Amino acid sequence: MKKRVLAVALAGVMAVSMLAGCSGGNGNTESNKDGAGTEAPAADGAKVVKIGVYEPASGDNGAGGKQEVLGMQYANKMTPTVEIGGEEYTVQLEIVDNESSNDKGPSAASSLVSAGVSVVLGSYGSGVSIAASDVFKDAGIPAIGVTCTNPQVTEGNKHYFRICFLDPFQGTVLANFANAEFSAKKAYILTKLGDDYSTGLGHYFKQAFEALGGEVVEEAFQEGNSDFTSYVTKAKNEGAEVFFAPVSTEAAALIIEQAAAQGLTVPLMAGDTWDSNVILNAAKGKDVQIYVTTFYQEGGNEEFDSGIKEWINSDSTAKANNGGDDTISAVTAMGYDAYYVALEALKAAGSTDAAAVNEALWGVTYTGVSGNIAFDDTNGDAMRDTAYVKCANTETGAWDFVTEQGVN
Amino acid sequence: MDWITKNLPYLMAGISVGGQYALIAIGYTMVYGILRLINFAHGDIFMVAGLVVVYAATVMPIYIAIPLMIIVTVFLGFMVERVAYKPLRSAPRMSIMISAIGVSYLLQNLALYVTGGLSQQYPAIPWISDTVTVMGATTKRVTLITPILTIVLVVGLVMLIKHTKIGMAMRAASRDFETSQLMGIKINNVVSMTFIIGTFLAAIGSLLFFTNYTGVTPTVGAMPGLKAFVAAVFGGIGSIPGAVIGAFIIGICENIIKGLGWTTFSDAFTFALLIVILIAKPTGLFGEKSTDKV
Incomplete structure (x- = not known):
């Protein structure tokens, strides 16, 4: 009998250890929950374009992911609309939490696909980006890696781009x-x-x-x-x-x-x-x-520095997400630039269609706070040399x- | 001398981690001894104890935060038993075990909700967080205190069980649950006391553990909890000295393996040891060979 009890116990241990990985269990969409981009589809009937934000908000890389999202939210606050094909669109950020986990990433990515986003930004952490790459590929949605530095993220595919060095x-x-x-x-x-x-x-x-x-x-x-x-x-x-x-x-x-x-x-x-x-x-x-x-040294762009500091200090959620002070992380600056790169691509595509945006991204050039961004022809990596x-x-x-x- | 300076840190880390596993393992082994239940929520109670200090220390001085943490943790352990296990006492054992796994996930997800999933920095406790040098090896004072405190607490616990009325009641309950009830032992009090002692020791263990490894995340209790459980099985589940010795052996072996350069295999070793022990000596080092009553 005792052996049986132990056997049951061991089975339990195995179950617990297997499940330990997925303890979070909330990889659902929490679009626009944290501050900034909270404007609902504009009341004046303007059209809405959705940009997916695929970032970790919990797990090992939660702290960094939140800081990267801050840059995008700030950019979204600064420039909430974009003109695509002669029409004014309101930009809505769809934020999902990939929990820093290669197992959870794909399901978070799928929820972005079903939300109908035109382009995806993220993720902080190369592993989760690689894990979700195929989901975006199958859905025909282009993704812009913000600070994922591993070569495999963009290697051999035509839909994953990246704005940082490798x-x-x-x-x-x-x-x-x-x-x-x-x-x-x-x-x-x-x-x-x-x-x-x-x-x-x-x-x-x-x-x-x-x-x-x-x-x-x-x-x-x-x-x-x-x-x-x-x-x-x-x-x-x-x-x-x-x-x-x-x-x-x-x-x-x-x-x-x-x-x-x-x-x-x-x-x-x-x-x-x-x-x-x-x-x-x-x-x-x-x-x-x-x-x-x-990627970025505080003081590199005075206007950006003072603007985002003011915003972080005025918004308690943003401040908590930044770790409780107003130090600007490089990832925040990169998130900020990524948002504008996405807007450039939307403008160049002249449509919210994901395939058109993907095509347009190859030709996008943009000078952001972190320097010049242009993509190479083979993998879609930004050319950076310092x-x-x-x-x-x-x-x-x-x-x-x-x-x-x-x-x- | 040079050899000692180089290798002493591994041994000290091993003994200290062993002591922390031991304090958690006692909670597993005592509850198993009396209820025949593996309390899977134990590792998470350990994590909650860490979070309580993190949050309490921001609003009050540390010498109030620590006693408060112990009280909150003990109360949590008591409540978990009352709410999740007591109503199921006559149910099949599997049901209580599932209930325990449920409590474990509930606590983890509550912590995830409260902390937002980010690692919280454990405050530095004066004196025990200080850096000291032993024979050329530098470490935190807590590393030296842990084994001593563990032994003192275990000796105290053994005295309690051997020489007090409640201790006698515990021994009786673990020998034969139903008969001891017939003999007039208030079984609910005994079970509550078991949980209180178990969580008290886990609270002390968490204090020592997090002083050394200062990041508290919602899943931080899982690994130490699991290893403490292995230690309890290794020593013979139900036996307190067994759990303590098992915990020290696992802690030391783990760190020696890391010292030999096989860092990747240190966890694998712990669980391989569990399998070997169960095959060779299913009752563990000090396990009672009693014929089962059922």
Whole structure:
């Protein structure tokens, strides 16, 4: 009998662990729930064009996703209408939560398809973008990746575009920076298993770093891990001169905590995901050095900076979504630019038909707050050649600009 | 000396994580001992305890927030039993188990709703969050306190069970539920007390755990809960010393495996161990071999 009880218990354990992944269970459409784009279809009978926002609002990348959406909402507030084919259309944002999960992403994407959007923006996080790519492809809807940097997002397809730089570029920039700035000969790389962004960027950093004659120690952790003690110990024991961790901000906060607790003195380096006030808050008052590459440096466009700060400070939901202060994340600036790229495409297409927008996107050029955006002919990637390097100031809790770094 | 400095952090992390698993595992093992129920909501109560501190610390000083967290957590454990398990006491065991899984999801989704799905930063607790250096290895003071506090609490618990009236009632109830009722034991009080002790220890465990690993997310209780459950089975479910020893073994082995460089396999190891134990010794290390009553 007892064996049977245990057998039942084990079956239960398995069920729980399988279900643990889908604990959120609310991947439904919550269109326009958070602030800004709340205007209903205009009362004067103007037509409505829907732009889908496919971003995480919960899970590992929830914090970053929310900040990216903020940029789009602000842009939508600034420019709520667009002229398509001689007619004035009101732009409505359809926001869904993909829960940072490759399993949930496709169903969130399907709800955008059924909402009848003309073009999709997102996602923060490459894995979920890749996961939903086919859903958009089958529905014939073009998507514009905002900050998903993994090459596979746009590779070999004609409907996924992207306005940011790519991981092979970013990895090389980081490796060059580690080599030039710290004369590092040995790097420790920590990535998350099953996360396309994390393993991809780790791989490109390793390639570039080894090409410069450096040595690399690699480790990976699993989903749900919160104990980073042994990883930090390993990096110390191996005598690594930089600690490279292209991981989500949730894990990053724990890694910073552990690094400070164990007195890790070498610089922590990461890609664009770490450019977030989650990191600043975690690092504030601690004895750690943090360097990140990113898309936009606060101060790059005064008008945008002051405008969005004013809006964030006046809207409590927006402020909560930005992590409780008015620091501008690079992803917010990118979200802002993505919205205008979508508007340009709609204008160029002269129709709200998704296929026409897809066709028009190839020719779109736009100068945004983060620089010039134009797509290449093969994959639809934006052509970018510089990244900004920032360093966390642990006293003031702000980012300090370090340098602009290219590949060479 | 150099070797010690390099490897001591793994061992310390192992012992400390083991202590935290032990405090959770006791909750599983005691409830199983008396009700023959695996309380799947236990890991989530552990998570709620973390969230209570996060929110309480924003409006009140930490020395009030911590006792408040313990009271709220214990009350939650008590209420879960009253609302979700007690009405089902005469129902088939499977029904209570499903009810427990239901409570687990309810708590996770409530937390998801309250936090918006984002990780919450656990406040730094004065003194125990401080950094200390042991033989050249730097760590937080909580790492050193955890094993000591765990042992003290377990010894206290064993004394309670061996030498007090309620303890005697618990032992009787776990031996034979129906007969002990006939002997005049107020079974509802005994069950409530079991849940209160279990959740109290989980609350302490959460305090220690989150001081070290400061991010609280809605699903953060799932992994420690599952591993504590494995520890309870490993030690022989129903046995308190078994659960504690099992938890320390799992915590230490996990970190040694990470130290050897096989980080990817550390979780796989824990669950493989569970399977091996169940095949080789189905009752666990200290499990009673009693013939079943049914």
